[in-house]
Amino acid sequence: MTAQGIACILLVFFALVVYPLLGVLQSHRYPDAPGFGLPCPSTIFTFGLFLWTVRKPPVMLLIIPFLWSVVGFSASFSLGVKEDIGLLAAGLVTAAFMFTSKKISKTVV
DSSP, X not given: OOHHHHHHHHHHHIIIIIHHHHHHHTTOOTTTXXXXXXXXXXXXXXXXXXXXXXXXXXXXXXXXXXXXXXXXXXXXXHHTOGGGXXXXXXXXXXXXXXXXXXXXXXXXX
């Protein structure tokens, strides 16, 4: 398994399992706890899916989730949602793999 494959699994696992558990550990209870349908864990999951693709996705698809990772990271301190710190790490890891990957990009614009 490649490093990109491992990163993919870790990001998907973080979005689906670790993110909600971190919320519970911080006493975020339903309905106040951020769930999977909200932008932050969905963005981390999206980064995992980008790493899972056979062909490299167009860079244009990476822009909005990456911008949201920066916004969510900054809001994690002001809103007290510490599990959102993983957003910036997920964005940076995905960007690093996307720009250094030798996969073929089929850009349709």
